[in-house]
Amino acid sequence: MDKPYILLADILKRHGYSITKPRQTVFTLLINQEPQSMYTLTSRAKGKIDRASVYRTIRIFEEAGIVQRIYIGWKYKVELTDIFSRHHHHLSCLRCHKLLALPEDNTIEKRITVLTNKHHWVVTNHQLEVQGYCEHCQKIESFNL
Ligand SMILES: [Zn+2]
Ligand SMILES: [Zn+2]
Numbered sequence: 001m002d003k004p005y006i007l008l009a010d011i012l013k014r015h016g017y018s019i020t021k022p023r024q025t026v027f028t029l030l031i032n033q034e035p036q037s038m039y040t041l042t043s044r045a046k047g048k049i050d051r052a053s054v055y056r057t058i059r060i061f062e063e064a065g066i067v068q069r070i071y072i073g074w075k076y077k078v079e080l081t082d083i084f085s086r087h088h089h090h091l092s093c094l095r096c097h098k099l100l101a102l103p104e105d106n107t108i109e110k111r112i113t114v115l116t117n118k119h120h121w122v123v124t125n126h127q128l129e130v131q132g133y134c135e136h137c138q139k140i141e142s143f144n145l
Contacts, residue, residue, distance in 0.1 A: 004031060004084055008066065011083070015064040022049045026057040027066075031084065035070050035077035035099050070129060072097050082125065089128040095137035102130075 001009070008027050009019040017023075025048050029041060036044075038058070042051045049057075058078060061067035066083065069076040072092040077099060079085070089108070091100040108128070116123050 007083070011064050011066055012060075015060075017060055017064065022053050023057050023060070025049055026054055026061070030067065030078070030080050033079070034101075035079040035090075037075070037077050037097075041078065065125070068125075068127065070099065070127070072099065072131065089130070091130050091132070091134075093134040093137055094131055095133055095140070098134050100134075 005019075005024065005027070008024075012019050012023065026041075026045065029044050030036070038055070041058070042054045045051075045054045058067055062069070062078075065081055067078050068081045069078055070090055070092065073094050075097065077097075086104065087109075088104060089102045091102060092098070112126060113123075
């Protein structure tokens with residue numbers, strides 16, 4: 001097994017789950033990918049695993065901290081957490097649902113550490129999503145500001 005799969009098996013085990021073929025398949029569909037909607041994910045899984053199993057697996061992955069949701073308005077996409085991918089923040093467009101990964105920024109990260117230390121917080125994870133309209137959608141959307 002490749003390194004990410006060994007890590008996956010280890011995390012699942014710690015949460016009381018075993019590594020099964022469907023779980024491995026869903027993980028394979030998530031690795032090195034942009035955040036995906038559940039629709040995209042289930043479409044890509046077609047022929048390999050049924051829709052219900054994909055949803056069930058994602059629920060287990062979320063519980064185990066393997067997968068996280070990124071909300072765009074009331075909809076969401078899923079991606080692997082920082083355990084499996086480099087930590088990053090997102091820009092999301094509320095109209096076309098485009099998601100852009102922002103490059104790592106040490107100034108923001110350090111600032112978050114300072115602020116959370118002040119509250120004696122043991123931080124396990126954080127997400128930062130900046131919602132708005134992309135350049136293209138700004139021209140189309142009529143703003144009522
Ligand atoms: Zn857009
Ligand atoms: Zn961050």
